[in-house]
Amino acid sequence: MTSFVITRLSNEVLFEIFKCLNSYYKTLFSCLLVNRKWCRIIVPILWRAPCFKYRRVIRMCFLELNADEQALLVLFKINLPENNPMPLFEHVSFIISVNN
Structure with missing residues (x-):
């Protein structure tokens, strides 16, 4: 049930969620490996201010x-x-x- 809800979230909602994690680089790196959709959303967040x-x-x-x-x-x-x-x-x- 949880994965069903997560896959239905819009890109904008996912972007806002991941943006809140912008100081947790390891977590974001792990999340970008989940699927292409997440990767496309997370890469701009990680590269906004590379640390x-x-x-x-x-x-x-x-x-x-x-x-x-x-x-x-x-x-x-x-x-x-x-x-x-x-x-x-x-x-x-x-x-x-x-x-x-």
């Missing part, structure tokens, strides 16, 4: 670059591993601020 290491944020930014843009990084001796899949989301577009 994890800057290195991860910068790496994600680099992965979102196209091949020509990534090639320009070689001039700065920044080499990305080959065959990296494109991220499923444009994570950078969700960032409002970066906390440490």
Whole structure:
């Protein structure tokens, strides 16, 4: 019965619920693995103000670059591993601020 009620909640209601958990990163990471709907709702919340290491944020930014843009990084001796899949989301577009 509980899962039936949860699946019927609208995206807006789920967004408000998950937004209340925005400081519980581990919980949100676990929740985004539940299904695609939850993942699409939670990723923007997690990336609104990423609290994890800057290195991860910068790496994600680099992965979102196209091949020509990534090639320009070689001039700065920044080499990305080959065959990296494109991220499923444009994570950078969700960032409002970066906390440490």
